[in-house]
Amino acid sequence: MLPQTEAMTQAWPAPAKLNLFLRVLGRRPDGYHELQTLFQILDWGDELRITVNDSGEITRCCDSNIIGAVIPESSDICIRAAKLLQARCSVTNGAHISLKKNIPVAAGLGGGSSDAATVLVALNKLWCCGLSQQQLARAGIELGADVPVFVLGHSAWAQGRGEKLQPVMLGAGHYLLIFPAFGISTAEVFEYAGLKRDSLPLEMTATRMRPGRNDCAAAALELYPELARIMQDLRAWGRPYMSGTGSTIFLRFDSRKPAINAASKLKCRYNVRAVGGIDRSPLLDRLSAGG
Numbered sequence: 245m246l247p248q249t250e251a252m253t254q255a256w257p258a259p260a261k262l263n264l265f266l267r268v269l270g271r272r273p274d275g276y277h278e279l280q281t282l283f284q285i286l287d288w289g290d291e292l293r294i295t296v297n298d299s300g301e302i303t304r305c306c307d308s309n310i311i312g313a314v315i316p317e318s319s320d321i322c323i324r325a326a327k328l329l330q331a332r333c334s335v336t337n338g339a340h341i342s343l344k345k346n347i348p349v350a351a352g353l354g355g356g357s358s359d360a361a362t363v364l365v366a367l368n369k370l371w372c373c374g375l376s377q378q379q380l381a382r383a384g385i386e387l388g389a390d391v392p393v394f395v396l397g398h399s400a401w402a403q404g405r406g407e408k409l410q411p412v413m414l415g416a417g418h419y420l421l422i423f424p425a426f427g428i429s430t431a432e433v434f435e436y437a438g439l440k441r442d443s444l445p446l447e448m449t450a451t452r453m454r455p456g457r458n459d460c461a462a463a464a465l466e467l468y469p470e471l472a473r474i475m476q477d478l479r480a481w482g483r484p485y486m487s488g489t490g491s492t493i494f495l496r497f498d499s500r501k502p503a504i505n506a507a508s509k510l511k512c513r514y515n516v517r518a519v520g521g522i523d524r525s526p527l528l529d530r531l532s533a534g535g
Contacts, residue, residue, distance in 0.1 A: 350427025352488030361394030417521020
């Protein structure tokens with residue numbers, strides 16, 4: 245039997261991220277694309293409540309207001325993450341995972357990848373697996389290219405499929421997220437014939453540590469004309485950018501107050517949220533806090 249303290253339910257954050265820029269350098273022999281991107285962690289995201297038990301079973305439930313967020317258990321990346329760790333470390337215990345889903349699905353914010361990373365990090369501690377962050381990150385790449393950045397928990401300059409990471413200090417960011425009423429399939433964008441696949445790589449310099457061109461945006465705008473209309477509408481508020489393969493659009497502000505003011509004025513037309521960009525994930529803080 246597990247000790248009573250370990251059997252208690254514990255809450256763990258799963259923050260969202262932004263791709264401040266995204267360049268597609270070419271297609272790799274394995275069929276994936278060679279990328280270059282800049283990740284910034286956000287101070288907002290999903291929350292998981294995890295209870296370990298001695299059943300050996302991995303179960304879940306999802307509390308969500310996001311349409312389409314609840315997916316079949318067999319496809320649930322949280323279940324897959326738990327089973328991956330369970331098998332890798334020969335764990336005989338089980339866990340129940342309760343997900344409060346705030347990050348929209350197929351929004352380019354890394355919600356599923358962050359959820360998977362939180363499951364890996366939390367259960368590594370709760371099951372006493374003893375894997376290092378780097379070992380967890382290498383396991384996470386089997387679940388998705390964005391999982392390692394959430395496991396390691398820092399804003400980062402990324403290459404490869406997005407898994408070759410170099411932590412960076414971007415400082416506090418102030419953003420307004422605009423959520424269109426539809427998601428975008430990552431596979432659809434990367435399979436699109438019109439996707440730009442020949443960008444030259446950038447050197448990591450201080451001038452690159454800000455929002456910039458997203459090579460996936462043009463393809464997404466062609467595939468989803470409504471997204472192009474929203475982008476055009478938002479130009480009155482600043483320069484809009486798309487995160488990842490979309491569909492989330494973001495505006496960057498110099499401070500928190502104008503982001504909140506813009507959110508107040510745009511909320512009658514769009515689903516919006518003012519958020520902060522941070523360099524250290526709250527998941528790392530939760531891990532350090534223990535309990």
